[in-house]
Amino acid sequence: MSRSNILQPGELEEARGAIAEWHVPAVDLFLRREKRCRQLARQGNMLAAYLHFVARLCALQHEELQDSIAVARCDEATGQRSFVASPVLPQLWTLVRRLGTTLADTLPSAQRHLFGALPERAEPWFTEQVDALLAGHLPAAAGVVVATAPLTAAALQVAWTRQVRLCAQTLPPRHEESAVCPLCGGQPVAGVIVAAGPSKGLRYLHCGLCGSGWHVVRSKCSHCGGSQGLSYCTVQGLLEHVRAELCLTCRSYIKVMYQEQEPELEPLADDLATLALDLRMAEDGYLRSGTNPLFSPGPASSPV
């Protein structure tokens, strides 16, 4: 990788206009994710069963993205940069129950009851789940709540992706780098180093909710903004295109994925498939910045 492709802090203003500040999610986002989950599961990943489950979920999300009436709403107070769920909660709740019913048919009977219990739950319970996921963490309670959280996250992803695709062209220009998604306010799941094209060598953080990517220079911590004490860590034998970027200043980490090494990568799927890296970081005392709404491996770093 050429050093000249890596923007330093302060160089962004100069470069702005020459690079894409964000990438809007592709219409086949969920199909690509489904394909990648199946590919990773076949490689004998420790989360293979869960990756197969997520693949089925992604296939349903793709159908819902075409048909769903659930569309996120922009926060009036902050303009189009932050979405709120409350106006569309009834539609989201309907979508979650539909996902649960469909997926329950594909699960072993021992697990089927987890989703089968969904209709008995009330909307306030669902609202708590949504609030927790939008705050960047899974609900704390055990049992059916944790089991069904991926369905709630999946419904939010459909609504958020749909809204971003509808309104991205009308968003006002952004004038600052951001630790959260500039299009929907979601947290990043990982960063991707682009392999080709005008953005070659640049880092784009990828939103765990709407699937957009946004540019953040590589030479600073995406969580605290510090540029001192960044280092990288991998786990031997794990997917080598995924590294943890550690910040000694704020003791957080975020995964960085190299497209040049793995053109097929999909940030959310490849994040799930590298759980061992999260376990290693937790052992070493680092907190994760950003989140994967479909799976939360441990304590997260608080917003700065």
Ligand SMILES: [Zn+2]
């Ligand atoms: Zn987003």
Ligand SMILES: [Zn+2]
């Ligand atoms: Zn930091």
